[in-house]
Amino acid sequence: METALIAVLTVVWIVLCVNMAGAKGHSQGNACLGGCLFGPFAVLYYLLARDVKTQRAVEQRDYQWRRAQHEHQQAQAVPPQPEPPPSEPEPPPPAAMPHAEPPPLTCPRCGALSPGGSTHCISCLTALSGTLEAHQ
């Protein structure tokens, strides 16, 4: 009879410990062991134990609040980055420079091509001129 009573009480301690441990965010395995070994003392321990779960939640809320505050301060301290200027359109590639030199001249006598602007044929040294060309 006494043994049965002790067994029932032990189960009660364990259940109480595990419940409180779960509610307060402690290890339920440890609570089971504690209830088994220390009975009412373990129950007392878990009664007085800090509520880890709530504490964690509070800490997390605190952390998030501080972070939000920090970000807010940063947003105020740093002026908003000016919009990057719209990338200027690539300047059109310089139009192929029209050949500065006048077109090559054809010698009226030998037909050789002389560089534009030449006054004489590079081949036969005949004077090249507008009059000659016009003569052609």
Ligand SMILES: [Zn+2]
């Ligand atoms: Zn010539």
